[in-house]
Amino acid sequence: MPSTTPTTGPDREPEVEVRVRRPAEEPEDEGPGIGAMAAESLRALREASRDNVFRAAMAVLVVALAAKVFVLNASYFVEDDFLFFGAAYATDLTPDYLFSLHKGHFMPGAMFLVYLQTAFWPYNWWVSAGVMLGLQALALLVFLRLLWELFGRRWALLIPFTVYALAPLTIPVLGWWAAALNAVPFQLAILLALLWTVRYVRTGDPRYGWWTTAAVVFGMFFSVKALFLPSLLFVFAVAFLYPGSLFAGAVRAFRAHRAFWAAMVAMTLGYLVLYLVSQNTGSGTEGAGVPEAEAAAELLRRMLGQVFPVGALGGPFEWAIITPAGGLIEPRGFVVLGAGVMWLVVVLSSLWLRGRAWRAWALLLGYLVFVDAIPTVIARGRGHGLAGADPRYVADAALVFALCLALAFLVVREQRARESVSTAGVPLTTRAAPGRRARRNRAVAAAVLTAGYAAGALYSTYTYAGTLNGDRLREYMDNVRASMADLPEEGAFYPRPVPEDVVLDWNGDRRLTSYVLPPMAPERDGDRFAHPEQGAAAYVFDDEGTLVPGEHTLFSSTFLPGPEDECLGTLEGAVSWPALAQGGPQQVATVAYTADADTQLVVSVGGGWIEAVLPAAPDGGFWHLPVPQQGDRLSLLTEGDELCMTAVAIGGLAPDAEGGHPIPLSQEEPAEPGEGTGDGAEDGDAGEAAEGE
Numbered sequence: 001m002p003s004t005t006p007t008t009g010p011d012r013e014p015e016v017e018v019r020v021r022r023p024a025e026e027p028e029d030e031g032p033g034i035g036a037m038a039a040e041s042l043r044a045l046r047e048a049s050r051d052n053v054f055r056a057a058m059a060v061l062v063v064a065l066a067a068k069v070f071v072l073n074a075s076y077f078v079e080d081d082f083l084f085f086g087a088a089y090a091t092d093l094t095p096d097y098l099f100s101l102h103k104g105h106f107m108p109g110a111m112f113l114v115y116l117q118t119a120f121w122p123y124n125w126w127v128s129a130g131v132m133l134g135l136q137a138l139a140l141l142v143f144l145r146l147l148w149e150l151f152g153r154r155w156a157l158l159i160p161f162t163v164y165a166l167a168p169l170t171i172p173v174l175g176w177w178a179a180a181l182n183a184v185p186f187q188l189a190i191l192l193a194l195l196w197t198v199r200y201v202r203t204g205d206p207r208y209g210w211w212t213t214a215a216v217v218f219g220m221f222f223s224v225k226a227l228f229l230p231s232l233l234f235v236f237a238v239a240f241l242y243p244g245s246l247f248a249g250a251v252r253a254f255r256a257h258r259a260f261w262a263a264m265v266a267m268t269l270g271y272l273v274l275y276l277v278s279q280n281t282g283s284g285t286e287g288a289g290v291p292e293a294e295a296a297a298e299l300l301r302r303m304l305g306q307v308f309p310v311g312a313l314g315g316p317f318e319w320a321i322i323t324p325a326g327g328l329i330e331p332r333g334f335v336v337l338g339a340g341v342m343w344l345v346v347v348l349s350s351l352w353l354r355g356r357a358w359r360a361w362a363l364l365l366g367y368l369v370f371v372d373a374i375p376t377v378i379a380r381g382r383g384h385g386l387a388g389a390d391p392r393y394v395a396d397a398a399l400v401f402a403l404c405l406a407l408a409f410l411v412v413r414e415q416r417a418r419e420s421v422s423t424a425g426v427p428l429t430t431r432a433a434p435g436r437r438a439r440r441n442r443a444v445a446a447a448v449l450t451a452g453y454a455a456g457a458l459y460s461t462y463t464y465a466g467t468l469n470g471d472r473l474r475e476y477m478d479n480v481r482a483s484m485a486d487l488p489e490e491g492a493f494y495p496r497p498v499p500e501d502v503v504l505d506w507n508g509d510r511r512l513t514s515y516v517l518p519p520m521a522p523e524r525d526g527d528r529f530a531h532p533e534q535g536a537a538a539y540v541f542d543d544e545g546t547l548v549p550g551e552h553t554l555f556s557s558t559f560l561p562g563p564e565d566e567c568l569g570t571l572e573g574a575v576s577w578p579a580l581a582q583g584g585p586q587q588v589a590t591v592a593y594t595a596d597a598d599t600q601l602v603v604s605v606g607g608g609w610i611e612a613v614l615p616a617a618p619d620g621g622f623w624h625l626p627v628p629q630q631g632d633r634l635s636l637l638t639e640g641d642e643l644c645m646t647a648v649a650i651g652g653l654a655p656d657a658e659g660g661h662p663i664p665l666s667q668e669e670p671a672e673p674g675e676g677t678g679d680g681a682e683d684g685d686a687g688e689a690a691e692g693e
Contacts, residue, residue, distance in 0.1 A: 291381025298385025556651025606631025
């Protein structure tokens with residue numbers, strides 16, 4: 001004999017009213033305080049900890065966190081991470097710094113975290129990774145709470161929870177700190193906003209409305225994608241929380257909670273204006289722009305046709321394209337085909353079981369197109385479409401996929417309550433409920449598919465860790481840290497590019513050691529790296545991160561005395577040569593000389609003048625001066641015959657592990673125009689005058 005519930009039975013009217021919204025336990029103008037709510041939350045947590053579903057979810061969470069720690073252990077700072085530290089060190093904590101764009105990203109919250117770490121824990125990987133890992137763990141817990149809130153306690157919650165917890169699409173974005181600063185807080189903001197929206201719609205408690213607003217603002221402080229978060233909340237609520245068709249649900253939403261949704265619209269418009277103002281005040285060289293048709297098409301093909309379909313189902317299993325920041329997704333044809341078949345099976349099965357499942361898949365498709373694809377095309381759709389192979393651009397879609405998977409197969413409490421009301425008084429045998437064997441078969445199939453997904457996802461995570469070069473980057477920074485701990489008191493530190501696997505070449509002067517490494521220097525020495533000065537010795541970092549003496553490269557313009565001369569000739573202390581001075585922070589002028597007393601020297605390039613006082617060096621010495629000016633002549637002015645210049649060079653410096661002469665005294669290759677190696681009397685105007693004497 002089938003059992004009956006208090007609300008339904010074969011021959012009886014409902015005894016208890018079925019509500020979509022939870023009954024309020026207190027009057028609307030009163031409510032529990034923060035302390036009471038905290039106590040209630042702790043009590044609920046203690047009760048949940050004794051629940052087997054919760055315990056199973058915690059086991060999944062532990063496995064997921066272990067996999068993420070494995071990846072973080074193989075990763076390290078790379079590319080934009082160094083640019084963040086350099087920018088934070090070079091400025092103060094001002095609104096201009098917080099609200100500036102970084103490669104099109106508007107993220108004052110992330111910039112604040114960067115500034116905070118630069119001030120207290122510069123280049124401490126586990127502080128950076130630990131904060132992001134903690135936020136990711138919190139996001140997973142909130143996701144579990146959201147599922148519990150939407151569907152009630154059931155074992156089926158473990159399926160979408162596992163999908164999100166182990167999603168390979170969320171791994172690359174967590175392993176790169178610069179990307180995690182955007183994506184991980186944004187994922188947390190999405191989940192908090194959804195959870196509190198559900199509670200607000202169900203109870204009408206204005207506090208949940210305010211908390212939802214705070215969650216949206218929190219997301220906007222970390223990711224430009226949060227511009228679309230109010231729209232996501234509205235579509236989600238209309239599709240699954242309000243009764244009736246989509247149109248009827250939208251009407252009910254504005255009638256019941258007009259102020260709340262008006263606030264969401266206002267935040268969207270206000271944020272859009274703020275971002276556009278920031279974009280217009282930026283340099284205009286990075287970020288949003290008009291996409292190119294061919295590049296945009298390739299980007300969309302990769303993102304929507306390969307990366308998301310494969311990654312959402314636990315792939316790609318192997319990472320075909322390796323970059324300094326990790327692997328990208330370019331799956332083989334049979335992997336894409338297999339993923340397509342699985343998607344058909346999942347979607348069609350959900351539609352067969354629940355006709356309203358199409359709403360969930362429509363929500364996912366809309367999110368992919370409007371939140372992930374279109375903004376990425378605007379930001380990266382110029383040049384080459386390879387950006388579409390980067391899973392970081394769809395990391396947040398893995399979360400939405402897990403939620404939509406649950407919405408497609410499970411029934412939210414609102415719909416379950418409405419179905420109970422509509423079937424009251426109807427014998428249970430007339431309901432289209434599956435039999436015990438069918439339910440068992442479905443459970444077994446779901447468990448097998450979930451286990452297969454988990455295995456594939458963990459394998460993809462494992463192979464992704466193999467694409468990271470954290471050991472190499474960590475070794476470089478350890479060498480820098482060791483050099484910083486034992487800096488020479490005398491001499492100057494001059495910039496040169498860090499290795500390509502640390503910061504890519506296209507970042508220009510931001511990849512110089514003078515920009516990247518000063519945060520690691522002791523406080524009193526940071527400016528010596530950031531703003532190089534003059535000195536008797538020159539030091540640079542080699543490609544291994546060790547501070548060594550510097551010497552001019554063969555591309556420097558070099559001037560030496562003739563074979564029969566000891567000093568470069570001058571005309572009453574003045575001399576000028578044609579030289580290829582390209583300018584920039586790497587350009588250094590070096591003078592090798594002898595002098596019995598301190599002597600003044602003036603160096604001129606491109607109309608700019610730099611003064612120096614060369615210390616006495618009877619047995620010979622060197623003096624190095626940063627010369628950032630650009631020009632086609634190098635001019636020197638000295639105090640008559642008191643200074644004997646035995647060599648002069650201008651150009652960039654390279655590591656000289658042997659610590660020899662900083663100016664190449666011979667060249668194996670012919671010099672470029674202006675790079676004379678003969679006597680000064682043959683190389684410049686002053687030399688011609690000296691011959692006349």
